[in-house]
Amino acid sequence: MLNYKNLFFVLFLSITTSLMLFSCGEKKDDTIPQQNTQQEQSAIESAQKTESADATAVKVDPNISHYTKVAGISGNLSSIGSDTMNNLLTLWLEGFKKYYPNVNIQVEGKGSSTAPPALISGTAQLGPMSRDMKQEEIDAFEKKFGYKPTEIRVAIDALAVYVNKDNPLKGLTLPQVDAIFSKTRRGGYKTDIAKWGDLGLTGDWTNRGISLYGRNSASGTYGYFKEHALFKGDFKDQVKEQPGSASVVQGVTEDRYGIGYSGIGYRTSGVIALPLAKSENDEFHAPDYENCLNGKYPLSRFLNIYINKAPNKPLDPLLKEFLKFVLSYEGQEVVVKDGYLPLTNELVKKELSKLE
Template identity: 90%
Template sequence: MLKLETFPIAFVLFLFVSFTLVSCGDKKEDSTTQKESVQTEQSAIESTQKTETADATAVKVDPNIPHYTKVAGISGNLSSIGSDTMNNLLTLWLEGFKKYYPNVNIQVEGKGSSTAPPALISGTAQLGPMSRDMKQEEIDAFEKKFGYKPTELRVSIDALAVYVNKDNPLKGLTLPQVDATFSKTRRGGYKTDIAKWGDLGLTGDWTNRGISLYGRNSASGTYGYFKEHALFKGDFKDQVKEQPGSASVVQGVTEDRYGIGYSGIGYRTSGVIALPLAKSENDEFHLPDYENCLNGKYPLSRFLNIYINKAPNKPLDPLLKEFLKFVLSYEGQEVVVKDGYLPLTYELVKKEIAKLE
């Protein structure tokens, strides 16, 4: 190690100035490189947007899916407790089902996916909608009481979208950028924290504006899915404004010009933009549309599930079975499209229907 006192003061000053200039040059080079990288990504996204469209109205239900047929002797009550994301979907399914069976009553409560397993275990609900898969500890708790596992039914496809305000010029994000925006752990590998819109390449009035973060609370399956797949199982920043429901996230971003949030594609409105996403810097950007969700190109696509308590080798309660058959029918999947989600294919429906027998 060099000792400063052995050198003339002028020489020391020369070294200091030289080192400072080199350091500043390095920082400028790093900043320029990062800016060029962001600009390259935005150009790639613009190319993607010219070839893809996220027009949900173009989605059609598979014509091979059987239509629902009314049966005799169906009556009674059911209870659904679970996902807030699926709350409106369950309500619309119920409305469609009651056209066949006006005297049937189904109570729907959506306070988060984590409320579904306890409700199924206690018997307070016969339907457990979840916007994520059941965790192993939830399955174990169910099996400990009943001696068998809960039955999972995939009932719809969802794209978990990253929304910005309609006035935001951002063209898209990579998952590492999403992680660096929402997470304090940055397990996705992005080099720096993203706190201002200028960090994502935006200029002008946007450059120094802080990013307002909107998300769900920890009881939500959407929260858990986003944490696992977009944050690489990392931790959310403390600044995230946790909302009680999916619609609240979209509303928050709609009212906040500098906001960004995550929510199901079924909650998209004209006040927000669902960004194209890429798995990494070297991958293509894809919109959250039907084709990209089916082929796995959109990185945050998922199934929406309903869990039920079906004892092996025992028939399901007729009301429960008929409701689920309606959900998996052509008419039930039309409801999925109406609510802004993505319908199952005929092949998927066949697999799920078989679980009811």
């Protein structure tokens, strides 16, 4: 008589063994040759950390004070400057108007270089800039007023290097970024990088030219990238200059062989923000909060709002309250909502002291 228990056991053992053999025999498809195993492993680990960080949303420092409404606030303000910060200013305005519905703030974002002239002429009270003011811009302001403009740091941004979501590249060094975007190669990379095969990509990618997307010279993002990623060198003529940060990301999203630079707040599902390393011998670091705070990510920066504050004179009440809102818990929640990185409580305290 057939022993069903024994038959079941034999079948179970056979199936289990087959599954184990299938699992052990599964092959991985590597599209990039491992020219530098240590560097590639660093990039992979950095990308994995980014996925983990994205799963755990950045939180605002709970020690930052909540905003408290005050009486007697009304009027108009004008903001002229950074395109990168355009949406951020708009969201701050929406939040501020919940406390003061009759306040009106006009926001115009055509590039950081438009902020200093607007502050000097008095056409704007807020000068958002995604870079620090240049010395000549500070000098022009001081020549007009007899004192320097006041810089208020309001958020942290990681300037990301984006590739299309289908791109298998694991990371780049800054000298490689320079060789991709610059015709002067001051970063010291030995050869020009014009094709994806120059970075070790194989198959369909080998002979494909790299499409470059960037910003125009009025942009603070352009200036920052030129100084820190191109080592103050010159951009290639082939860079497709886009009118805004979102346009750069959109261009790379639609171009499988594209690469571009833009603020981390503009990241979408259509692109990958590459981990970067300062040099060939350094580890790759993803553009996440921790790496920006500790300075490990090489292209992190503060987003600033410049104002005209005369020494030993009180700031206009409306302007002061708006900046206090920006530097409040609620204001920093807006920073996170827009995809940027919030200030720590220690930084907030330093910036608030500049308003007094």
